[in-house]
Amino acid sequence: MIEKNNTWELVERPADKPVIGVKWVFKTMLNLDGIVQKHKAGLVAKGYAQKPRIDYNETFAPVARLDTIRTLIALAAQKGWKLFQLDVKSAFLNGVLDEEVYVEQHEGFELKNASHKVYKLRKALYGLKQAPRAWYSEIDAYLSMCKFKRSISEATLYTRSDNEGGLIIVSIYVDDIVYTGNCERMLTEFKREMM
Numbered sequence: 576m577i578e579k580n581n582t583w584e585l586v587e588r589p590a591d592k593p594v595i596g597v598k599w600v601f602k603t604m605l606n607l608d609g610i611v612q613k614h615k616a617g618l619v620a621k622g623y624a625q626k627p628r629i630d631y632n633e634t635f636a637p638v639a640r641l642d643t644i645r646t647l648i649a650l651a652a653q654k655g656w657k658l659f660q661l662d663v664k665s666a667f668l669n670g671v672l673d674e675e676v677y678v679e680q681h682e683g684f685e686l687k688n689a690s691h692k693v694y695k696l697r698k699a700l701y702g703l704k705q706a707p708r709a710w711y712s713e714i715d716a717y718l719s720m721c722k723f724k725r726s727i728s729e730a731t732l733y734t735r736s737d738n739e740g741g742l743i744i745v746s747i748y749v750d751d752i753v754y755t756g757n758c759e760r761m762l763t764e765f766k767r768e769m770m
Contacts, residue, residue, distance in 0.1 A: 581697060581698065582668070582696065582697055582698045582700075583678075583694040583695060583696050583697060583698075584694065584695050584697065585686065585689060585692050585693075585694055585695075586677075586692060586693060586694070586695045587691075587692060587693075588677070588691060588692065588693050589675075589677060589693075592629075592675060592677055593624075593625075593626065593629060593630060593677070594677045594678065594679055594693050595620050595621055595622070595624055595625060595630065595676065595677065595678045595679070595703075596620075596621040596624060596678070596679050597618055597619065597620055597621065597678050597679060597681050597700070597702075598618075598619055598621060598681070599616055599617070599618060599619070599681065600616070600617050600618075600619045600701075601614065601615070601616050602614070602615045602616075602617075603615075617701060618681065618700065619700065619701045619702040620676075620678055620700040620701070620702035620703045621702060622702040622703045622704050622706075625703065625704050630674065630676060630704070631674055631676075631703070631704045631705040632673070632674060632705075633705065633708055634704045634705050634707070634708055635708060636707035636708040636710065636711040637711060637730040637731050637747075638731065638747075638748060638749055639729070639731040639732065639746045639747060639748040639753075640729065643729050643731070643732055643746055644746060644748065644753060647732075647744060647746055647753060647755060648753075650744070650755065651755040654757065656755045656756060656757055657755065657759075657762065658753070658754075658755045659753070659754050659755065659762065659766065660751060660752070660753050660754075661751065661752040661754075661766070661769055662750065662751055663714075663750045663751070663752065663769070666710050666714075666749075666750035667699050667700075667701050667703075667706040667707065667709070667710050667750070668698060668699060668700065668701070669698065669699075669710060669713050670698060670699040670705075670706055670707075670708070670709025670710040670711075670712065670713050671697065671698055671699075671709060671712070671713060672696055672697065672698060672699055672703075672705065672709055673705075673709070674705065675695065676695070676696045676703065677693045677694065677695050677696070678693060678694050678696060678700070679693055679694075680692070680693065680694065707749070710750070711747070714747060715730075718733050718745065721735070721768060722735055723735045723745065729746075731746055731747040731748065732744070732745070732746050733745040733746075733747075735761070737758070737761065739758075740757070740758075741756070741757060741758030741760065741761045742756050742757050742758065742761075743755070743756035743758065743761045743762060743765055744756055745765070752769065
């Protein structure tokens, strides 16, 4: 493992903070015909060991209601707008943590002469209780920075309009983004921004 990057930093084991274990999760991705497409591996935190008010404060993250997604689809169909869906790869790994969270070095991957040290996380890992909330906070801040307005009644629905009558509507469902609008340019720009 790397000693320091934008996700974690190798530090001395804290005396007053719990240290969470990690494990590797392996998954085989199959094509529709059952042939192996690829193998995936991911390092996951053992979030089940986290303690409320010690390792995390808030875990709630809003998720689009099914009625919102249906309405967005119906609006796009009625207006003849194109409808798009994006899957944000590694979404939960983009969430910045508000709390101090420490994880162990995984067995077999300890750094030489530093096996007593642990990693202090800067960003979320899959498995952490607060990972969904951290991701939502990041995407919400990003969309606000891009001049999107969040709906008062639906925290996962955002709109942006321009001076020429262009409109784009975006809905967030965990790590998926569904969007539509009446302006091809705005739709293309949004997709590029999300890359």
